Amino acid sequence: MTLLAVERIKLFTTRSPWWCLLTALTVTVGLAALITATAEADFPLTVEVTQFGRMFGLMVVMVMAALAITTEYRFSTIRSTFQAIPNRTAALLAKTLVVALLAMVIGELAAFGSFGIATLIQPEANLAISSAADWRLVAGTGLVYGLSAVLAVAVGVLLRQSAGAISVLMIWPLLVETLVPVIPRVGDDIAKWLPFTAVDQFLAGPTGNPPLSPWGSLAYFAGVCVVLLAAALVTANKRDA
Amino acid sequence: MTLLAVERIKLFTTRSPWWCTLIALGVTVGFAALMAGTAEADVPMTVSASQFGYGFGLVVVMVMAALAVTTEYRFSTIRATFQAIPNRSAALLAKTVVVALLAGVIGLLAAFGSWGVATMMTPDVDLAINTAFEWRAVAGVGLVYAIAAVVAVAVGILVRHSAGAISLLLIYTNLVENLVTLIPTVGPKIHQWLPFNLAHHFLTGNPDPTGRPDQFGPGLSDATVGPWPAVAIFAGFGLLMLLISLVVANRRDA
Amino acid sequence: MIEAVGLTKRYGKTLAVDNLSFTVPTGRVTGFLGPNGAGKSTTMRMILGLDAPTGGSALIDGKHYRDLHQPLRTVGALLDAKWVHPNRSARAHLQWMAKSNKINPKRVDEVLDIVGLTSVANKRAGGFSLGMSQRLGIAAALLGDPQVLLFDEPVNGLDPEGILWIRKFMHRLAEEGRTVFVSSHLLSEMALTAQELVVIGRGKLISQTSTEDFVAQATENTVRVRSPHLSALRTALGRTGVSLRDEGDSLVVTGMDCAEIGELAASTGAVLHELSPQRGSLEEAFMQLTGDSVEYHAGLAETIDLVAAGK
Numbered sequence A: 001m002t003l004l005a006v007e008r009i010k011l012f013t014t015r016s017p018w019w020c021l022l023t024a025l026t027v028t029v030g031l032a033a034l035i036t037a038t039a040e041a042d043f044p045l046t047v048e049v050t051q052f053g054r055m056f057g058l059m060v061v062m063v064m065a066a067l068a069i070t071t072e073y074r075f076s077t078i079r080s081t082f083q084a085i086p087n088r089t090a091a092l093l094a095k096t097l098v099v100a101l102l103a104m105v106i107g108e109l110a111a112f113g114s115f116g117i118a119t120l121i122q123p124e125a126n127l128a129i130s131s132a133a134d135w136r137l138v139a140g141t142g143l144v145y146g147l148s149a150v151l152a153v154a155v156g157v158l159l160r161q162s163a164g165a166i167s168v169l170m171i172w173p174l175l176v177e178t179l180v181p182v183i184p185r186v187g188d189d190i191a192k193w194l195p196f197t198a199v200d201q202f203l204a205g206p207t208g209n210p211p212l213s214p215w216g217s218l219a220y221f222a223g224v225c226v227v228l229l230a231a232a233l234v235t236a237n238k239r240d241a
Numbered sequence B: 001m002t003l004l005a006v007e008r009i010k011l012f013t014t015r016s017p018w019w020c021t022l023i024a025l026g027v028t029v030g031f032a033a034l035m036a037g038t039a040e041a042d043v044p045m046t047v048s049a050s051q052f053g054y055g056f057g058l059v060v061v062m063v064m065a066a067l068a069v070t071t072e073y074r075f076s077t078i079r080a081t082f083q084a085i086p087n088r089s090a091a092l093l094a095k096t097v098v099v100a101l102l103a104g105v106i107g108l109l110a111a112f113g114s115w116g117v118a119t120m121m122t123p124d125v126d127l128a129i130n131t132a133f134e135w136r137a138v139a140g141v142g143l144v145y146a147i148a149a150v151v152a153v154a155v156g157i158l159v160r161h162s163a164g165a166i167s168l169l170l171i172y173t174n175l176v177e178n179l180v181t182l183i184p185t186v187g188p189k190i191h192q193w194l195p196f197n198l199a200h201h202f203l204t205g206n207p208d209p210t211g212r213p214d215q216f217g218p219g220l221s222d223a224t225v226g227p228w229p230a231v232a233i234f235a236g237f238g239l240l241m242l243l244i245s246l247v248v249a250n251r252r253d254a
Numbered sequence C: 001m002i003e004a005v006g007l008t009k010r011y012g013k014t015l016a017v018d019n020l021s022f023t024v025p026t027g028r029v030t031g032f033l034g035p036n037g038a039g040k041s042t043t044m045r046m047i048l049g050l051d052a053p054t055g056g057s058a059l060i061d062g063k064h065y066r067d068l069h070q071p072l073r074t075v076g077a078l079l080d081a082k083w084v085h086p087n088r089s090a091r092a093h094l095q096w097m098a099k100s101n102k103i104n105p106k107r108v109d110e111v112l113d114i115v116g117l118t119s120v121a122n123k124r125a126g127g128f129s130l131g132m133s134q135r136l137g138i139a140a141a142l143l144g145d146p147q148v149l150l151f152d153e154p155v156n157g158l159d160p161e162g163i164l165w166i167r168k169f170m171h172r173l174a175e176e177g178r179t180v181f182v183s184s185h186l187l188s189e190m191a192l193t194a195q196e197l198v199v200i201g202r203g204k205l206i207s208q209t210s211t212e213d214f215v216a217q218a219t220e221n222t223v224r225v226r227s228p229h230l231s232a233l234r235t236a237l238g239r240t241g242v243s244l245r246d247e248g249d250s251l252v253v254t255g256m257d258c259a260e261i262g263e264l265a266a267s268t269g270a271v272l273h274e275l276s277p278q279r280g281s282l283e284e285a286f287m288q289l290t291g292d293s294v295e296y297h298a299g300l301a302e303t304i305d306l307v308a309a310g311k
Helices: A002-012 A016-038 A054-074 A077-084 A088-121 A132-159 A162-182 A187-191 A195-203 A214-238 B002-012 B016-038 B054-074 B077-084 B088-121 B132-159 B162-180 B186-191 B195-204 B227-251 C040-047 C090-100 C106-114 C130-142 C160-175 C187-193 C211-218 C230-240 C258-268 C282-293 C300-308
Strands: C002-011 C014-024 C029-033 C055-060 C075-078 C148-152 C179-184 C196-201 C204-210 C221-226 C243-247 C250-254 C274-279
Touching: A002 A016, A002 A077, A002 A088, A016 A054, A016 A088, A054 A077, A054 A088, A054 A132, A054 A162, A054 B162, A077 A088, A088 A132, A088 A214, A132 A162, A132 A195, A132 A214, A162 A187, A162 A195, A162 B054, A162 B162, A195 A214, B002 B016, B002 B077, B002 B088, B002 C090, B016 B054, B016 B088, B054 B077, B054 B088, B054 B132, B054 B162, B077 B088, B077 C090, B088 B132, B088 B227, B132 B162, B132 B195, B132 B227, B162 B186, B162 B195, B195 B227, C002 C040, C014 C040, C014 C055, C014 C196, C014 C204, C029 C040, C029 C160, C029 C187, C040 C055, C040 C148, C040 C179, C075 C130, C090 C106, C090 C130, C106 C130, C130 C148, C130 C160, C148 C160, C160 C179, C160 C187, C179 C187, C187 C211, C196 C211, C204 C211, C221 C230, C221 C258, C230 C243, C230 C250, C230 C258, C258 C274
Parallel strands: C029 C179, C029 C196, C075 C148, C148 C179
Antiparallel strands: C002 C014, C002 C055, C196 C204, C221 C250, C221 C274, C243 C250
C-alpha cells in the first residue's frame, strides 16, 4: 500500500496525467457529441456508435502510461526510485498498478460519458445499455484501457525513451495491425491473433470468425500484456538503473 | 548553402537519422518481401502491391523529422543554433530542407527497394514500371515522404516536445483522418480534403485498370480531385504548417 | 562594448529584469554579480537575442545581436555548458557551429587544443563531466575569435585548478583588448577575476563601479586596537568623535586609520599591543548590498532584527 501511495503521489504531482485525462475525456466525449448531433435517419444511433472515439482515448491513455515511466528514465528519477525502493519489481509493479487503475477510471468515464452525452443530445433514440454485448462495449472500455496501460508501461520500461515507446505503441495498433490482413494467404490467420484485434473482438465482437469468444479475446489480450510486463520486470532487474 | 551544410552536419552527427533510415527501409522492403513471398495466382503481385508498406516508412520518417527539431529543444541546442544563426527563419528553413531531402531519399530507396525485392522474388510476374500510375505509385513515395517530413518538422517546432509531437503526428495520420469518415453526412465530405488522404490518393488514385483488384490491398482514397492536384494540396498544407511554425518560432523566446 | 539600455523582461506577473542599464567596457573583465535568481541569465539571453526584451534594448558595439553578420565572429558565449546534443561528439558540435559562421574548420582543432579537449574530441559530449562540458562551452565561445565574450557562471562545478585556469584565461582575453562579461553569484570569485562590476538584485541595477571601489565602499574599514591602557585610549578616542565598539580586551575603531590612532596613543602615552586594519568579509558586504533584493530570502533581514531584539 505504501508503494501504491508513493506512485500515486509521483503520478499526480506532474502535469502530464492531468493533460492526458482531460484530452482523453474531451476527445472521446466530444466525438460522441459530434457524431450524435450529425446522426440522421439513414445512420441510426446505436450504443456502438456512441463509442467510436474509444481508439483515440486508448492512444492517449497509452501515451500517458508510457510517459509515466519514460520520464522517470529521462529525468533519472528512476534512480531515486530504486534508491528509495531497492526491490525494483515491487516499485515497478506499484507504478503499473496505479497507472492501470487511472487508465481504467479514464476508460469508464470516457465510455459512460460518451454514452451519456449521446442520450442527452438524442433522447428520442432510446439508447439503453441492455444486452450483455452493450455492457461489454461500454463498461469493457475501462478494462481495455487498464490492460493497455499495463502494456504501455511495459514497453516504456523496455525502451526507456519517450519517442521510441510512443512510436511503437502508436504504430503497432494503428498501422501494423491494419496492414497485416493485406498480406495474401497468411494475413488473415495472423491478424486473428493480434492483440488489438482481440480487443475489438471483445468490445465490438464477435465479428467474422474469431478463434476466441469475446471474454476469451480479452483474456488473450491480458495474457499478452502480462507477458510483456514480466519481460519488462526481468529486464529492469538485470539492467543498471 | 552554408546553412544547409550546417544542418547536414547536425543531422548526421547524431544517431537517430541513421536508425530511422535503417528502420524505414527495413520495414517497407521487408513488408514488400512478405507480400511477394505470399503472393499467389488469385492475389497477384503488382507494382502497387509492392508499395503497400509505404505507410510504415512514412511514420518512421515523420518521427525522425519531428525528432530532428524536438531534440534541439530538449537539449537546448536550439539556443546554440539561434546564437550562431540569429535569423531564425533561415536556420529553421535550412533544417526543414535537409530533413525533407533525407526523407525524400529514404522514400525513393524504400519504394524502389520494395519494388526491387518484389521483382526478384516473383520473377515470372511482369513488374515493369510503365504507366504514369505506376511511376507515381513508386517514385511518388519520395515526394510524399519529403512533404510529410516538412509537416513533421513544423509540428516539432510548434510543440517542442518529442512525446507530444510524435503522438500528435501519429494519432492524426493514422487515426483522426480515418475516424472523420465515420461522422455521418459531413464526414466523407471533409475526409476527401484531408492532407494525408490526399497523399494516399496521389500514390494510389487513378489506378491502372490492369493492376491488382482493389479488394486485395489497403482501401483506395475517396478523394475526388486528380492525383497531382491532390499532392499539390498536400504540399500546400505542409508549407502552411511550416509558415505558422516559423512565425511562432520568431516570436517566442528561444 | 556591450550596452544595456532600460532592459526589461516580464514573465507574466514576475518582473525578471527591471529597467536595467549598464555598459561593459572593452579591454576589461567585467563581473556581472547578483544572487541566484537576480536576472543575470535572462539578461545574458536578451543580449544574445535569444529572449525578446519586454522593454529596452541590449546592443553590442551599437548593434542588436540579430543584426550582426556572422555573430560568432563578434560575440562568443557560454551560457549553459549542457546546451550540447549528448550523442554528438565534441568535434562535431564545434564543426557545425564553425560552418554556420564560415569559420575555418582548422579553428575547431585550435580551440579544442586551447581548452585541452583534444584527446576526447571524438567522444560523445553526453559522457563529459561538468568540467569537460564547461571547457567545451568555452571552446565554442572562442570559435569565432570574437571581440566580445559572455560567460554565465563559468566556474560552477569546476575544481580549484579549473577555476584558476578560467580566471587567468579571462584576464588574458581582456589583455588582448577584448570585452569580457562574466556572471557569478560569488563575490569572492568576482573580486579576484573582475576589474569592473555590474551588480544587480531582483532584476534592478544596484551599482556599476570598479571592483576596488565596490569592495572599499561595501566593506566597512575598521581598525582593531589592543592595549593595557584601554580605558585611557577610549577616552582619548571618544573625544575625536569616531565610532567605537568594545570587544572584550580590544576596541574596534571606525573612521580613523592606523597612523592617526598610533599618534593619538603616543600623545596619551598608551602602550599598544595591537593595531591592525580590519576588512569586513566580502560576502557580508555583498549580503548587505543585495540583502533586500535576494529573491528567495525575503524577510531574512526582519528575522535577524527580531532575533537581535530578543523577541
